[in-house]
Amino acid sequence: MYPVTSTEAGPAGASSGSEPAPPVRPLKILAAEDNPVFQSMLRTMLTKWGYDVVMARDGTQAWQALQSEDTPRLAILDWMMPGMDGVEVCRRVRAAGREPYIYILLLTARTESQDLVEGMDAGADDYLTKPFNAHELRVRLRAGRRILDLQEQLLQAREALREQATHDSLTGLLNRASILETLHNELSRARRESQPVALLIVDLDRFKLVNDTYGHLAGDSVLREAARRMKSAVRRYDAVGRYGGEEFLIVLPGCEGDTAHVQAERIREAVAAGPFVAGTHPVAVTCSIGVSCRTHPSVSETDPLIREADLALYLAKDRGRNRVEACPRQPDPPATEVPDLPSLAMAIDH
């Protein structure tokens, strides 16, 4: 039997001392129950308490609701349901292990402790034995919400740490380790998909002068703005990272030769497009760009590509700055030119 007493008083969201402030958007909750009378009781109670209720009439519907994109994060599952029971739904949710966490409260008429162990082992967070008191259900759900809030904070902290570990704090671009990892990954993907890859090294021109003239903080804001301009000039699937100081690496998947040069020109123009603000002073800032590329890349070419782009960058500096230069390099030999064993043997014979 379901609750026969209710200690609820007042309208939804009514405050009772330690009650947390009502959420701006009602929290979605799944209530899975096969008995129509109890379904409507649960729906009425939960709605009254301010939840956005999703009802399921059996375990299969509950499992479907818990797999949806915008799944409820709080679930009340009746143990005994036709088709799939609540414990099985629990097991599947935990096996899927998706994030964010789903807090599950199991409703059971069973009181044998072995049964409860089975339910908790399946991954339920809490249980209520029928018949139960409405107030008890309400406070247990509140405890579940506290766990979910804590988990949300943990996820946010983890995300912030991940962001810190992979991004440069001044410019918000990928940091050195991350852009090098991206280059490595793009090279291996390009190899799998037989696509070319280009690499750009961008270096701000006479940047020391900006620092010396306007101060280091002004220099910082120029670096931030240069990063923003580069980001807005690249395609969605290009990666921009801070290699160090006023040097940046840009990985251009699918580009080589002329197309890489065109992309690099676009970036150079975006940086040089208008004055930067260094402190309160407008200042013209330009950059030089070195380009290297591979038609048939391989992962082991990370370092050679960087070296070649660096050489091209020196060339650009040498030839007057605010320009793009590509590394003068022999084209990759076509794969068919690799000698096979019989022709090698013939060459040795002669």
Ligand code: GH3
């Ligand atoms: P070039 O055209 O030859 O590249 O000249 P440059 O002045 O840009 O090159 P140089 O290597 O002499 O100077 C780079 C300057 O970048 C020196 C350094 O103080 C400055 N720099 C490096 N990192 C930062 C930073 O995070 N903030 C600021 N404000 N300056 C930085």
Ligand code: MG
């Ligand atoms: Mg039932």
Ligand code: MG
């Ligand atoms: Mg430099």
Ligand code: MG
């Ligand atoms: Mg420089």
